[in-house]
Amino acid sequence: ASWHPPWYSSYTAHYREAESMKEAMEELLYSYGTDIVFNGHVHAYERSNRVYNYELDLCGPVYIVVGDGGNREKMAIEHADEPGKCPEPLTTPDPFMGGFCAWNFTPSGKFCWDHQPDYSAMRESSFGHGIL
Numbered sequence: 001a002s003w004h005p006p007w008y009s010s011y012t013a014h015y016r017e018a019e020s021m022k023e024a025m026e027e028l029l030y031s032y033g034t035d036i037v038f039n040g041h042v043h044a045y046e047r048s049n050r051v052y053n054y055e056l057d058l059c060g061p062v063y064i065v066v067g068d069g070g071n072r073e074k075m076a077i078e079h080a081d082e083p084g085k086c087p088e089p090l091t092t093p094d095p096f097m098g099g100f101c102a103w104n105f106t107p108s109g110k111f112c113w114d115h116q117p118d119y120s121a122m123r124e125s126s127f128g129h130g131i132l
Contacts (some may be wrong), residue, residue, distance in 0.1 A: 001029060001061070006039035008048045008063040010113070010120045013076035014041055015087045019040035026053065030060060038132075040067035044076040044125045051119040062121075079116070079127040086112035 005018035007026065029037070029054050045068050052060035068075055078085045089111045116123070 001034050001036075002038040004039065005041040006046075006063060006065045006067075007037075008051060008054075008119055009039075009042045009046055009065050010079050010081060010117050010123060011042050011044055011046065011076040012029065012078040012080050012085050012087055014045065015080050015112075017041075030057075033059070034061045037061050037063045039063065039065045040128075041065075042067045042076050043071055043073055044123065045119050045128065045130075046067050046123040048119045049121045052118070054119060056118055064130065068126060068128050069125075074113075075125050075127060079123070080112040081115055086110075 004012060004022075005021070007018055007022040009015070042065050044065070046063075046065045048063040049056055049062045050062055069086055080086050
């Protein structure tokens, strides 16, 4: 599957910006056995482990964010799990949902992890491209 904004990205850029879409559609992808999802939007590379609802799951898809092609916005380099880099939850507004959308918090009850999330297998800030 493919669409633009990623559901699983640990960069501060666009952090959990598509949470409403994830909440509405993740079960559908999971129930049909989706194996891999490609996204862009975040100007960096990140590959997940198999994941469903922020938990490692051998039946969940692998998510690949390849949004690191050359652009004028510069690449994403900060991670939400770095000290002092966690965005405020209210920066993920969703007018359709009536405001704050990111209600899925980490197991510790925080908006951001305090380490690279278990779902995040590899992340790299560089310009490049992907080949399938």
